[in-house]
Amino acid sequence: MERELSFEEALNEIEQILKQLENKNLDLEKAIELYERGMFLIRFCEEKLKKARAKVEVILKDEKGFNLETLERASEILKDGN
Amino acid sequence: MGQNLELETSQTVDSLEKNCFTVKEITQKVKTLIEEGFSLLWVEGEITNLRYAQNGNVYFNLTEEDAGIKAIIFNGQKNGEIFSYLKNGLKVLCWGKLNFYPKTGEVYLIVRRVEPIGKGLIELRKEQLIQKYHHWFDPNNKRSLPPYPQKIAVITSLFGAALQDFLKIVSERWELQVLIYPSRVQGEGAEKEIVQAIKDINEYFSDVDIIFITRGGGSAEDLAPFNTEEVVLGIRASKIPVVSAVGHERDYTICDMIADKRCPTPSAAAQEVIPDKVKWLEKLGLYKKKLKQFLDIILSRKQNSLYQVRLDLTEKSPLKTVYHLENFLKNRSNKLELIFNRFLDFQEKRIFELKGALKRHHPKEILQIEFERLQTYRQFLDLSLENYLKTYENKVTNFKNLLRSLSPLNILERGYSIVRKVDTKKVVKSAKEVEVNEPLEIKLSKGSLIVKVLRIQDEV
Numbered sequence: 001m002e003r004e005l006s007f008e009e010a011l012n013e014i015e016q017i018l019k020q021l022e023n024k025n026l027d028l029e030k031a032i033e034l035y036e037r038g039m040f041l042i043r044f045c046e047e048k049l050k051k052a053r054a055k056v057e058v059i060l061k062d063e064k065g066f067n068l069e070t071l072e073r074a075s076e077i078l079k080d081g082n
Numbered sequence: 083m084g085q086n087l088e089l090e091t092s093q094t095v096d097s098l099e100k101n102c103f104t105v106k107e108i109t110q111k112v113k114t115l116i117e118e119g120f121s122l123l124w125v126e127g128e129i130t131n132l133r134y135a136q137n138g139n140v141y142f143n144l145t146e147e148d149a150g151i152k153a154i155i156f157n158g159q160k161n162g163e164i165f166s167y168l169k170n171g172l173k174v175l176c177w178g179k180l181n182f183y184p185k186t187g188e189v190y191l192i193v194r195r196v197e198p199i200g201k202g203l204i205e206l207r208k209e210q211l212i213q214k215y216h217h218w219f220d221p222n223n224k225r226s227l228p229p230y231p232q233k234i235a236v237i238t239s240l241f242g243a244a245l246q247d248f249l250k251i252v253s254e255r256w257e258l259q260v261l262i263y264p265s266r267v268q269g270e271g272a273e274k275e276i277v278q279a280i281k282d283i284n285e286y287f288s289d290v291d292i293i294f295i296t297r298g299g300g301s302a303e304d305l306a307p308f309n310t311e312e313v314v315l316g317i318r319a320s321k322i323p324v325v326s327a328v329g330h331e332r333d334y335t336i337c338d339m340i341a342d343k344r345c346p347t348p349s350a351a352a353q354e355v356i357p358d359k360v361k362w363l364e365k366l367g368l369y370k371k372k373l374k375q376f377l378d379i380i381l382s383r384k385q386n387s388l389y390q391v392r393l394d395l396t397e398k399s400p401l402k403t404v405y406h407l408e409n410f411l412k413n414r415s416n417k418l419e420l421i422f423n424r425f426l427d428f429q430e431k432r433i434f435e436l437k438g439a440l441k442r443h444h445p446k447e448i449l450q451i452e453f454e455r456l457q458t459y460r461q462f463l464d465l466s467l468e469n470y471l472k473t474y475e476n477k478v479t480n481f482k483n484l485l486r487s488l489s490p491l492n493i494l495e496r497g498y499s500i501v502r503k504v505d506t507k508k509v510v511k512s513a514k515e516v517e518v519n520e521p522l523e524i525k526l527s528k529g530s531l532i533v534k535v536l537r538i539q540d541e542v
Contacts (some may be wrong), residue, residue: 007257011229012349014369021376026382034375043371049359049366052257056249058240059263059287066286068227071249075240078264 010041017041019073084314096222098376107242116182116189123180125151126199129172140168143189152461153191164196168204204302211336215314225323230357231291233259235322237279240264244327244348245299250337251352255360261287261369267328272307277316282320292355293322295337296348308337312390317341368476378442494527502524504532513538 004027018037021031060067069077103111127144134140138157143150155165168174177195182188198206217223238245240262241290252260261280266272276295283290287443295317295496297308307313308328317324317340326341327348338344345351396402486492490500501510504521516522516535 006230006232009109011230018369018372018376021380022378024383026380028380031377031380035373038373041371042370046363046366048257050361052359052509054249054252054256054258054262055262056253059235059261059282061282062326066282074262074264078240082334082523 007045014038014041025077109187112211113182113184116180120180124175124177126175129168129174130170132168132170140358151191153193155193159194167210168465175199204306208336211311211314218318219339226324226344227355233290234289234292234294235261235263235283235287237263237265237276238296239267243299244296244330248296248348248352251349254358256356268300268304270306271311277312280316280320290322291319293324294328294351294534296351299333305329305333305335308335313337314340323386325351325355378403
């Protein structure tokens with residue numbers, strides 16, 4: 001279920017949690033719960049960031065429609081085509 | 083030829099008064115002179131008094147300081163883009179032919195071609211577009227970019243340095259799907275490809291978060307497609323926000339102006355628009371710290387109040403009363419014990435003293451004391467007797483010495499001798515008492531001699 005969380009959503013939630021934790025009179029149970037959730041989300045974001053890479057594809061258009069190709073392959077095709 | 087004319091005129095005034103033309107004659111002559119005298123020519127000047135006639139003709143004056151000439155562009159000859167950019171104050175080079183109109187006596191330059199001087203055509207076209215669409219360039223009219231894009235499209239040439247620069251920054255920066263839409267970015271018709279790309283992406287890749295249009299620096303001609311109305315309308319029509327990074331820092335195209343964000347270079351576009359995971363990791367670290375701090379604050383507050391409650395509870399606890407009482411009792415009992423012990427000590431001391439006194443009055447003690455006194459007396463007595471004896475002994479010794487010093491024997495010791503008669507032992511004191519040959523005893527200090535008298539001598 002957590003897999004579906006996006007970085008942005010996680011980040012928003014972290015910021016929400018921080019805002020809530022700023023209230024010093026929070027219930028202890030609630031505070032611990034928020035803290036654990038916050039830590040979980042931070043780790044989740046860190047994991048996501050550490051793996052972050054750009055996946056590059058090229059949109060090629062022909063009569064039938066669009067194809068996605070790798071940069072190398074597209075460069076070859078277009079070079080030949082030109 | 084003009085000189086000739088002048089010469090001719092002066093001659094006429096001076097000598098040939100008869101040389102007279104009708105208006106028709108002279109206008110015809112001037113027309114011939116002008117129209118045949120100048121072939122097609124370039125005239126440089128500033129456009130003033132620009133007017134558009136209903137029939138499509140364009141009228142203006144070409145002026146230079148206080149000189150001017152009228153010019154016409156006929157509707158049928160308005161080929162070339164420049165005609166739509168004409169405006170007063172524009173410096174131009176006009177190519178055409180001089181025409182003389184006999185009806186009004188005016189000379190017109192019939193313009194076939196106009197070229198701008200100073201600013202080029204491209205610049206003019208750009209200015210006009212800016213004028214036309216400037217309300218769209220207002221930052222308030224622009225779409226905001228999603229801060230965490232997941233999918234972006236890049237419209238650029240596959241073979242340009244711009245794409246390499248862009249991808250170099252983007253590749254390790256963010257979890258991102260990059261779709262490249264190859265397009266020409268210079269030359270005739272490039273703008274149409276760019277606009278088509280924008281359309282296609284909007285239509286078929288509508289989940290793209292941001293469209294980048296980018297190319298490297300180039301000449302004004304190279305960048306011309308980015309200064310076209312097509313691009314303005316194409317970007318305006320895009321539902322997906324568009325980032326433009328065309329040319330170098332100094333190049334500012336209309337594409338840059340209409341785009342939702344303009345970046346000076348392809349690399350800058352990647353840096354400014356695509357979040358940086360390094361920065362985000364740092365920020366997350368900060369969040370982590372903050373989270374811990376906040377929890378710590380809450381925890382310590384709870385701990386504090388717990389401590390307070392515990393303190394209150396202990397304060398009110400029945401055990402505490404018992405403890406107090408116990409303490410009180412203990413105190414009292416200690417005190418009691420102390421007092422009692424002190425009393426005991428006192429009594430003990432007193433008994434000891436009494437015991438001592440009793441002991442001193444014991445008969446054995448008295449006997450001892452009396453015995454000791456007797457002992458002292460005895461010693462006294464012994465000492466007195468001894469002294470007495472010694473005194474007498476000294477006295478006897480003294481007498482003995484006195485006696486010895488008075489003894490006749492003592493005189494003998496000093497060398498005197500006693501002469502006695504052997505038979506009677508009578509001491510001879512005078513020579514007359516003896517006879518010759520009579521034995522005599524001479525007593526010396528040590529021993530005695532028996533001698534015979536050899537002669538008697540009287541006293542001298």
